[in-house]
Amino acid sequence: MELVPHHRLQVVADVGALRMDVALAFAAPWTVIFGPSGSGKSSLLRAMCGLLPGAQVSFERRDADEWTAVEELRTAQRKLGYAPQQAALFPHLNVRKNVGFATAQRPKGRAAWKRAEAVVEGALELFALGDLEDRMPRELSGGESQRVNLARAFVVPGARLMLLDEPFSGVDRKQRDAMLPKMKSWLAELDLPVISVTHDVDEALLLGAEVVRLELGQVVAQGPAAEVLAEERVRMLANLG
Amino acid sequence: MDFPALGLTLRLASVTTLVLLVVATPLAAWISSGRGWGRRVMQAVVALPLVLPPSVLGFYLLLGLSPRTAIGRMLIAVVGHSLAFTFWGLVVGSVIFSLPFAVQPLVAGFSGVDRGLVETASVLGAGWWVVFARVIAPLARMSFVTAAVLTFAHTVGEFGVVLMVGGDIPGVTRTLSISIFDQVQEANYAGANRAAIWLVLLSFMALLAVYARGRGQGLGVRD
Incomplete structure (x- = not known):
């Protein structure tokens, strides 16, 4: 069954030397943006937060059957849970x-x-x-x-949306595996979708019902984790051979 | 020893410091919250007293407070007299003259707060005021101390503006620095020396307060 997207995002921006041009629809309860360092993953999250100056951003949230233009809201009014890559604790x-x-x-x-x-x-x-x-x-x-x-x-x-940038960096696997089911049930109870960012194949496989693969600021694949990351595995094996 | 002048000086410095913390905090918060020409112009205006001769500032204040100007007429209508040659006239002059000493440490302190913390707070739903009150101000608290101490010490040492706006009225507008000048004019060097030592002590104590609170960071504004 085709899921109805909860958020839609378009970003055109120059981030350093990177030309970012992305159009995405997020429908899964948990979407993982996967890609190597410097592919623009964190910049996508920052664009959703309204923290990417100079970017052309269209970011919409589905409220019942209406689409709300989130990009027109101030950062504080966007109703986002956000865990930045650097913990940035007060x-x-x-x-x-x-x-x-x-x-x-x-x-x-x-x-x-x-x-x-x-x-x-x-x-x-x-x-x-x-x-x-x-x-x-x-x-x-x-x-x-x-x-x-x-x-x-x-x-x-x-x-209305949880944005987690490399959420398990520094957290040991045992602890991550213990926390994850509880995190998922907390989020399911609130019907709160997640977009997380990782460069770790294992983490993406573990988390993602849906994976967006990002390379040099472009979406190169989007789909179920097993599918998108299977291609990734094949490519890795081919490179090895 | 001219104790009325000492009392007046301390009262003037205390009132000026309080007024300036209230005035300079929102001004510094605005200046440090972004870029653009408006903010640059304001920074230049705030810094003017650093480069203008105090007599120039005092002269224009005296003109501005005179009954010939709208401000002067309004003051006369509201308080019954022009503020020139009164204690509150000195306060107005001191506030303007010491403005950069309050605003600049605060701007440096507010700007020094990690942008990542400010951004995270706003994504988590904190509006501008909440970010300022709960993140920026507490993290820049040392800059409030620096601003207060510098303003106090600078006001204690004021001469030109005070003389222009306040004249030299014993007990009303004669501050310690003017008293020293008067005593030197009268060749009363011993009296001038006693008053001058008070100024040295006050200034030293103020700076010591900053260095002690800053745990060796001197006038650095980051905590």
Whole structure:
């Protein structure tokens, strides 16, 4: 069955020496943008966030049967959960406050505040951060920082899309494999689609129902992970031979 | 020792510092939040007191506050008199004269906050004000200390603007630096020396406060 896209994206931009020209429709609950370093993966996510100056961007979100032009909204109003590649934790806030950053912005009454606290609590548990909640970012390892980065993206109230840039960099495989089913069920419960970026074939296979393969700023393949990455494997084998 | 002049100087510096933190914070936030000609022109205007002779600034302020101008007439209508030769006239002059000493450390502090943090905060739903209040201002907190101390110290040492706008009215507009000048004119070097030592001490304490808080970073504005 053909899925109806939840977001559509067109980006034409010059990123450094790279000419990016991409048109994509995202329909799968989890789409992986896969490609080597310098292929423009992170720039695509930044374009969706409104953080790519000088780019021509058309980015639409399906609301019921209407398409909303997200590119016309200010960055803060785009309803995105976002975990950037560099963890970018707020150095003056402890782990709990970092995770709860998005929820603490508009506390409307005691009940809303309690609900927000419960969401933060859930995210701390999901990413195994309970014991670290009072630590400051400078006291965290790379993997721990990355988990805080992910948890912070997961609690954005009213988010409509999750953007995860190399979400498991620095996180060990065992921990990743333990977190992933819980992450998926959290997202499924909220009916929240994900677009993540990786250069790791294993990660793409593990995650992706749908894979977009990006090379030098162009989409060279899009489809089910097994299909797109099978071609990739064949090509790798041919190169080896 | 001219204690009324010392008291007046400290009061003027305190009021000027408070007013300038309120005025300079939004101005610096705006200047550091982007590019464009408007911001460049504003930066140049803010920096003018650094290069203009204080007497020029004082002269134009005196003209601007006179009953011949719309501002002067409005002030007379509202407060009953022109601000020239009053304490509040000194405050206006000091605020303008010390503007760069408050704005520039704040601009440097706000601009020094990692862009990645600002961008991430806004993607996570924080509007401009929330990003400023919860990310930029706390991370640039040392620049508030620097701005306050420099403004205070600079106001304590003011001479030209204060003399032009305030005249030299004992107890009303005669600050310590003017008092020193007067005493030297009267060949009262011992009195001038006592007052001058106060200025040296105040300035030294102010700078020490910055260096101590900055943990050896001096007047650096990043935390």
